[in-house]
Amino acid sequence: MSPPILTVVVPCYNEAANVPAMVSRLRTVLEGLDWEVLFVDDDSPDGTAAVAKQFAAEDARIRCIRRVGRKGLSSACVEGMLASSARYVAVIDGDLQHDERLLPAMLRTLEADEADVVIGSRHISGGEASKGFSRLRQMISDGGTGLARLVLPVPVADPMSGFFMLRRETVDQLAPQLTGRGFKILLDLLLTSPQTLKVKELPYVFRPREAGESKLDTIVLIEFLTLLLDKVSGGVLPMRFLSFAAVGGFGLLVHLLVLTLAIHQLDFATAQWVASFAAMTANFWLNNRLTYSDVRLKGRALWRGLLIFYVVCGIGVAANVGVAGLLLHDDHLNWGLAGAAGALITLVWNYAVSATLVWRAR
Numbered sequence: 001m002s003p004p005i006l007t008v009v010v011p012c013y014n015e016a017a018n019v020p021a022m023v024s025r026l027r028t029v030l031e032g033l034d035w036e037v038l039f040v041d042d043d044s045p046d047g048t049a050a051v052a053k054q055f056a057a058e059d060a061r062i063r064c065i066r067r068v069g070r071k072g073l074s075s076a077c078v079e080g081m082l083a084s085s086a087r088y089v090a091v092i093d094g095d096l097q098h099d100e101r102l103l104p105a106m107l108r109t110l111e112a113d114e115a116d117v118v119i120g121s122r123h124i125s126g127g128e129a130s131k132g133f134s135r136l137r138q139m140i141s142d143g144g145t146g147l148a149r150l151v152l153p154v155p156v157a158d159p160m161s162g163f164f165m166l167r168r169e170t171v172d173q174l175a176p177q178l179t180g181r182g183f184k185i186l187l188d189l190l191l192t193s194p195q196t197l198k199v200k201e202l203p204y205v206f207r208p209r210e211a212g213e214s215k216l217d218t219i220v221l222i223e224f225l226t227l228l229l230d231k232v233s234g235g236v237l238p239m240r241f242l243s244f245a246a247v248g249g250f251g252l253l254v255h256l257l258v259l260t261l262a263i264h265q266l267d268f269a270t271a272q273w274v275a276s277f278a279a280m281t282a283n284f285w286l287n288n289r290l291t292y293s294d295v296r297l298k299g300r301a302l303w304r305g306l307l308i309f310y311v312v313c314g315i316g317v318a319a320n321v322g323v324a325g326l327l328l329h330d331d332h333l334n335w336g337l338a339g340a341a342g343a344l345i346t347l348v349w350n351y352a353v354s355a356t357l358v359w360r361a362r
Contacts, residue, residue, distance in 0.1 A: 007080075011080065015048050018094055097207045107165065116198045116199070248350075255276065
């Protein structure tokens with residue numbers, strides 16, 4: 001048997017309730033085409049893979065990859081696309097918020113060689129996003145869209161879209177250079193390609209979620225910033241380090257906020273310690289969720305890791321103060337540069353030791 005013309009990749013996590021509707025809708029809109037759908041499930045506790053495999057047992061066009069010990073929307077998309085032998089591959093979210101009726105038009109656009117990538121867009125004439133977004137999600141999406149437009153080599157109205165189609169051979173060529181982390185695989189593809197990809201956007205209305213819970217939160221924005229930093233820097237620094245540094249920047253904001261509130265109630269030294277512990281706790285939680293999501297600590301290991309993280313960061317703070325103090329004795333160095341040097345030493349120390357003791361402590 002020859003491979004299908006189109007593979008629709010559906011990354012999933014806790015989308016069991018949406019699988020039947022997705023299958024039904026794809027059967028309707030792709031009738032007459034040679035297609036398949038590949039659900040890539042990150043071992044969802046709600047049994048998403050089991051539901052998908054029930055359909056697969058009755059219809060050879062339906063496939064499922066259950067990933068155990070591997071998580072992440074972007075890596076799921078890449079794995080699904082690389083598992084296809086079709087000429088074209090599409091990515092669509094499993095939450096039914098993307099309009100699957102756009103798929104035939106996307107396919108026709110590629111077959112006519114009008115584009116290398118066809119994007120389902122909420123931000124061109126005829127598209128709309130407000131119906132499917134909460135206010136927080138709208139703010140995150142708008143902020144990410146604005147940042148992405150600054151670095152993309154080609155104008156794209158909706159670079160944060162998770163709904164797109166391209167030739168499989170393009171994915172095969174770019175896969176070794178993709179970061180495969182975070183939620184925005186489209187941006188990863190566009191920024192990784194050595195040649196500027198020809199993009200065409202087709203409008204659709206983003207629908208409200210019918211079942212399940214949204215995975216888009218402030219964590220996504222930090223992952224997005226990390227991806228941009230990685231691409232802008234040419235991949236010189238490890239993605240984990242960039243993520244750790246981005247989380248550290250958020251921790252600094254937490255420190256200053258808590259310090260501002262505590263300074264009116266406590267003496268300066270005590271307020272500093274309270275702010276430091278608040279920042280350390282925020283940084284630990286975010287790093288566990290984001291930077292080390294693939295080896296995330298749980299249960300007793302989580303609390304043991306937090307205690308070790310407190311010790312590691314406490315030593316880092318002491319090193320920061322010591323290095324800055326020594327450098328201040330150099331008449332050619334002002335306090336700002338001394339402080340920045342101390343902060344850099346602290347960042348490198350915290351990252352290196354945390355990776356060794358905290359998230360490998362299990």
